[in-house]
Amino acid sequence: MRTPIIAGNWKMNKTIVETKAFLDEIKDFAVDGVEAVLCVPYTDLAIVKENIGDYIKIGSQNIHWAETGAFTGEISPLMLKELRVEYAIIGHSERREMFGETDETVNKRVHAAFKHGITPIVCVGEKLEEREAGKTKEIVKKQTIAAIKDLASEQVKQLVIAYEPIWAIGTGKSSTAEDANEVIGFIRQVIADQYDQQVANEVRVQYGGSVKPENISTYLNQPEIDGALVGGASLDPTSFKSLVEGGK
Ligand SMILES: O=C[C@H](O)COP(=O)(O)O
Numbered sequence: 001m002r003t004p005i006i007a008g009n010w011k012m013n014k015t016i017v018e019t020k021a022f023l024d025e026i027k028d029f030a031v032d033g034v035e036a037v038l039c040v041p042y043t044d045l046a047i048v049k050e051n052i053g054d055y056i057k058i059g060s061q062n063i064h065w066a067e068t069g070a071f072t073g074e075i076s077p078l079m080l081k082e083l084r085v086e087y088a089i090i091g092h093s094e095r096r097e098m099f100g101e102t103d104e105t106v107n108k109r110v111h112a113a114f115k116h117g118i119t120p121i122v123c124v125g126e127k128l129e130e131r132e133a134g135k136t137k138e139i140v141k142k143q144t145i146a147a148i149k150d151l152a153s154e155q156v157k158q159l160v161i162a163y164e165p166i167w168a169i170g171t172g173k174s175s176t177a178e179d180a181n182e183v184i185g186f187i188r189q190v191i192a193d194q195y196d197q198q199v200a201n202e203v204r205v206q207y208g209g210s211v212k213p214e215n216i217s218t219y220l221n222q223p224e225i226d227g228a229l230v231g232g233a234s235l236d237p238t239s240f241k242s243l244v245e246g247g248k
Pocket residue numbers: 009092164168169170171172208209210211229230231232233
């Protein structure tokens with residue numbers, strides 16, 4: 001039985017003052033049987049660590065493969081560990097499209113995260129033109145295989161994958177729940193082919209792309225979908241709480 005996981009990705013939103021106001025609204029919030037994560041900007045990690053209880057886990061929006069060094073603008077796993085970060089989003093389409101992230105660097109970051117006890121949330125997903133050309137499965141297969149290259153079975157079992165069709169991110173156009181379920185089932189099959197069915201059965205795969213409190217249950221009711229990676233709708237505390245409740 002896979003525990004549903006709802007993760008908010010704040011992207012480049014919220015100052016420390018705004019973050020503190022958000023945290024004041026979610027004090028003592030917890031939902032049994034659902035894991036909740038907030039992936040906040042680096043500048044907000046310390047305030048989140050100081051003001052959050054044990055229930056909501058802290059996530060980062062990236063992680064570098066080196067522990068220290070000349071990597072201007074990057075963030076080290078050691079720095080994240082000190083801030084009680086337990087999850088790291090890796091290979092988000094915005095990183096792939098705007099900041100030169102490749103399948104190879106995604107794999108290096110995934111290995112570094114595991115080395116430091118941080119769980120990767122690996123994002124995969126196709127562009128609109130790829131979907132229209134019937135290449136969705138080809139793209140997600142390639143991205144998934146590259147991301148998990150050389151991982152041990154035990155690591156793959158702990159992994160979280162977020163299937164985010166790029167055309168559905170921040171556009172208000174969401175994939176249908178049935179479509180998302182089919183692609184996520186396919187991702188699980190890719191993992192079964194690379195490892196085995198038991199490993200594939202344990203990996204949690206989220207859907208992401210215009211998920212809101214109003215539509216989250218349609219996704220979570222699907223058998224293959226284990227949670228959601230949510231951008232815009234995770235920024236408001238009431239909405240975030242509803243999303244986590246929708247994970248039940
Ligand atoms: O990481 C989250 C996704 O990019 C989805 O963003 P969105 O919920 O604003 O569409």
